Amino acid sequence: MLVGHGRVGSVVAYALSQAEIPYVVIEQDRALVERLREEGVHAIFGDATRAxxxxxxxxxxxxxxxxxxxxxxxxxxxxxxxxxxxxxxPTIVRTHSEQERRFLKAQDVGRVVMGEQEMAYGIAHYALMQMGRSDDEADERIAELRALE
Incomplete structure (x- = not known):
């Protein structure tokens, strides 16, 4: 179940589609839901806080x-x-602040993704590779950073 199909959700949806993993989108933009349905996506219009x-x-x-x-x-x-x-x-949630990330982690949310942090990991990974480290070594360094979260 994917809540939101904007800039972030649409990328997640694309990845799921490419992996042939079925999913349902809940979205509050009626025009977007209609377009998704025309594309064959199981999309529901509404607020996911509603039963x-x-x-x-x-x-x-x-x-x-x-x-x-x-x-x-x-x-x-x-x-x-x-x-x-x-x-x-199991839950994955997007957040924009360290305070919210800590709150959600305390609530035992499975994975909390903070955009700026993920961007930093991506930049660090690329920088390590450009400076001669292997992809595997860069992955290991990023994994070490993630473990500090």
Whole structure:
């Protein structure tokens, strides 16, 4: 279940599609939902904090919840409501601040992705490779940084 199909969610959706992994999109932009449906994507118009919308997305049987909405309060509410239905639901959530990342980690959200941090990892990885390190070695350095989170 993918909540949001904007700049971040659309990239995630593309990756899932390319890997032939089925997914459901919940999106609040009606025109975008209609376009996605025309493209054959299972898309639901509405607010993922609403029970009926989560029911239409089959949240109870979802294998993963991906929250890409930029609004931290909405993201918190979506996760809370989904976990009331399925406490064991693996979750990935987007955030923009270190404070929110710490809060979500304390709530035992599976993976919290902070855009600026991921950008820094990407830049560091590329810099290491440009300075003669192998892709594997750059991966190891980034893994070390991630372990410090």
């Amino acid at each position: 009926l919308v989560r029911e239409q997305a089959h949240c109870a049987t979802a294998r993963l919840l991906i929250v890409t909405t930029p609004d931290p309060f909405q993201a918190r509410h979506i996760i809370k409501k989904a976990r009331e239905l399925r406490a064991d639901l």
